[in-house]
Amino acid sequence: MNVFVVGVGLIGGSFVKDLKAKMPKATVYGIDANAKHLEEALSLGLIDVIATYDELPLADFVMVSIPVDVIVQELPKILDRVHEGCVVCDAGSTKELLCKVLESHPKRRNFLACHPIAGTEFSGPSSAINGLYDGKTNIICEVEKTAFTLQEKALEIFKLLGMRIRYMNPKAHDKHIAYVSHLSHISSFMLGKTVIEKERNERDIFDMAGSGFESTVRLAKSSPAMWTPIFRQNKENVIETLAEYIQNLTEFKELLLKDDYEGIYNEMNNTNKIKTILKGLPAKKGN
Amino acid sequence: MNVFVVGVGLIGGSFVKDLKAKMPKATVYGIDANAKHLEEALSLGLIDVIATYDELPLADFVMVSIPVDVIVQELPKILDRVHEGCVVCDAGSTKELLCKVLESHPKRRNFLACHPIAGTEFSGPSSAINGLYDGKTNIICEVEKTAFTLQEKALEIFKLLGMRIRYMNPKAHDKHIAYVSHLSHISSFMLGKTVIEKERNERDIFDMAGSGFESTVRLAKSSPAMWTPIFRQNKENVIETLAEYIQNLTEFKELLLKDDYEGIYNEMNNTNKIKTILKGLPAKKGN
Numbered sequence: 001m002n003v004f005v006v007g008v009g010l011i012g013g014s015f016v017k018d019l020k021a022k023m024p025k026a027t028v029y030g031i032d033a034n035a036k037h038l039e040e041a042l043s044l045g046l047i048d049v050i051a052t053y054d055e056l057p058l059a060d061f062v063m064v065s066i067p068v069d070v071i072v073q074e075l076p077k078i079l080d081r082v083h084e085g086c087v088v089c090d091a092g093s094t095k096e097l098l099c100k101v102l103e104s105h106p107k108r109r110n111f112l113a114c115h116p117i118a119g120t121e122f123s124g125p126s127s128a129i130n131g132l133y134d135g136k137t138n139i140i141c142e143v144e145k146t147a148f149t150l151q152e153k154a155l156e157i158f159k160l161l162g163m164r165i166r167y168m169n170p171k172a173h174d175k176h177i178a179y180v181s182h183l184s185h186i187s188s189f190m191l192g193k194t195v196i197e198k199e200r201n202e203r204d205i206f207d208m209a210g211s212g213f214e215s216t217v218r219l220a221k222s223s224p225a226m227w228t229p230i231f232r233q234n235k236e237n238v239i240e241t242l243a244e245y246i247q248n249l250t251e252f253k254e255l256l257l258k259d260d261y262e263g264i265y266n267e268m269n270n271t272n273k274i275k276t277i278l279k280g281l282p283a284k285k286g287n
Numbered sequence: 288m289n290v291f292v293v294g295v296g297l298i299g300g301s302f303v304k305d306l307k308a309k310m311p312k313a314t315v316y317g318i319d320a321n322a323k324h325l326e327e328a329l330s331l332g333l334i335d336v337i338a339t340y341d342e343l344p345l346a347d348f349v350m351v352s353i354p355v356d357v358i359v360q361e362l363p364k365i366l367d368r369v370h371e372g373c374v375v376c377d378a379g380s381t382k383e384l385l386c387k388v389l390e391s392h393p394k395r396r397n398f399l400a401c402h403p404i405a406g407t408e409f410s411g412p413s414s415a416i417n418g419l420y421d422g423k424t425n426i427i428c429e430v431e432k433t434a435f436t437l438q439e440k441a442l443e444i445f446k447l448l449g450m451r452i453r454y455m456n457p458k459a460h461d462k463h464i465a466y467v468s469h470l471s472h473i474s475s476f477m478l479g480k481t482v483i484e485k486e487r488n489e490r491d492i493f494d495m496a497g498s499g500f501e502s503t504v505r506l507a508k509s510s511p512a513m514w515t516p517i518f519r520q521n522k523e524n525v526i527e528t529l530a531e532y533i534q535n536l537t538e539f540k541e542l543l544l545k546d547d548y549e550g551i552y553n554e555m556n557n558t559n560k561i562k563t564i565l566k567g568l569p570a571k572k573g574n
Contacts (some may be wrong), residue, residue, distance in 0.1 A: 020324065033452045078501050113364070116497070117495060117497040118497060119497065119499070121499075137495065139495050149337060153479055164494075166494050175484070176495050177495060179482045179486060180492060180497075180500045181495070181496075181497065181499055181500060183478065183481065183482070184478060184500045184503040184504075186536070187474055187536075188503055189539075189554065189555050190532060190535040190536045190539055191470065191474050191532065192558040193557070194466070194470065194532045195466045195467060195470070195561075196467050196557075196558065196560065196561065196564070197531070198528075199463070199466060199467070204463055205427045206564060206565075207424050207451075207453050208404060208424065208453075208463050208464060208467045208468070209404070209468075209565070210404040210405060210406070212406070212455065212471050212472065212505075212506050213467045213471045214303055214565055215503070216471040216474060216502070216505075216506060217501050217565070218469075218499075218502050218503075219499050219502070219503060220555075220558050220559070221561060221562045222555070223557060223566075224551075224552045224553075224556045225552075227555060228548050228551050228552045228555070231543060231548075231551060232410065232546075232548050232551075235546075238543060239540060239543055241481065241485075241541075242536060242539070242540045242543070243476065243540065244481050244484070246533055246537060246540070248472075248480050249473070249474070249477045249529060249532065249533050249536070252476075252477055252529070253526060253533070255531065256518060256522055256525060256526055257392050257526065258324065259519075261466060261488060261515050261516075261518075261519050262305060264515050264519075265511045265515045267476065267480065268476050268509070269508075269511045270474065270478075270480070270483075270515060271476050271479040271480045271483065271507050272507070272511065273483065274482075274483065274504050274509060275357045277493060278493075278496070278501055280506070
């Protein structure tokens, strides 16, 4: 089986790392705009062969793991080149635009729109880790538009990697994910900004910050090149979540200004139920 | 040596857990308003003896680890009862009001105002863990107001537990800690609130949330009974940080509304330097 990975960073690299372990007979071809990343992926053993689009007709399975603005440009070209038994998946954090772009593609049935909810704040081939997808949710959109045998082929691989599958339409996906992922990143980036602006003396941050601060700003280490196009594609949903978040913060500030400490207690107490909600989450890393 | 711990929760419990390991000859007396917590602390081996304020004259070292609204009421009474060679420390997250309250106390020299930057989102004796303070910063305020021999005595214990010491005045402490700790908690609580309000179907949160969301809302599991009085005592600083945070979030929203993606990229790119700032933080748990 010939597996192609387009984009050999954290997401694609971790994907083929586990895949090679579970399917030792698979040959993994890597394609990337960054030649240095390809060399790195090869020397790390993530891929077996450095390839280009010219070799795509050899592919039986393609994972496209590149920033979402590039996915919408590249996926039509990738689909153009694959044979009819090949299934092409992506790992983008937005689904609506991509599904729209591919709507009338002659090889739409070869494409399976995916969003594995997994990642870390790091990027590049050297950040690839084993087991990144184990126990994680993979959201599949418009499954009915993919050829049935190709769905099966992809699901088999996802199962090998330990993923749980959820089906959702692209619009609902983009709306929900704005809340549980995109907003977290903005809240984290702006928290980092607020503290950095105030604490000119970095030594003070270092000395006074505990892991509470560290965990809330962890996502502020994420790649701007990856996240800018996500916010762009999911602009409307993200603005809606941001407005609600700002509103809730403003109300909390109002409670403080009014010395309404019973109100503040209740706000926190009501939100404590996040404990039980999060209890079911897998303990491993994943965005 | 007789060590007293007033408040046998996560903070006090973890403190004496390590202390007993490092100083096996110490006898640890526990005082708590919650009789069940005292029984629990005794059966967990965190304390050797259940005590009351009547036994305080026996104390050589007292750690007061109770919510900050109760500290300001109880610390004067505790100081009233200890002998002149005893040092009393606290672990509160606010320092200005407490130092003010104790300013003219006849036994002010027996008190050392401390804030060990350590904790988790959990509470109660059963959440006490080993090594909570190892490598963590302990901020000491108004050190010059404590008798020199008693400073030494306390520092020896802090050193045994692996803490690093920083000296700061109470006003500066409360201002800085609002940024690196109190604001993180509010940002996390309100993020949790925003998502819970929208995602009525908890199963959706559970399925779509990865550890990115999990780490940014971790602090929303924290105890409202502990945090309400902290926000109350540090109201002015907290309101200032909140206003700046809301302003930064609003500017980010404006950039999105204006489709200024270069601006959005730059915002994130500038904040990425949090990576190098956080690199020096100890990897272990701590608020």
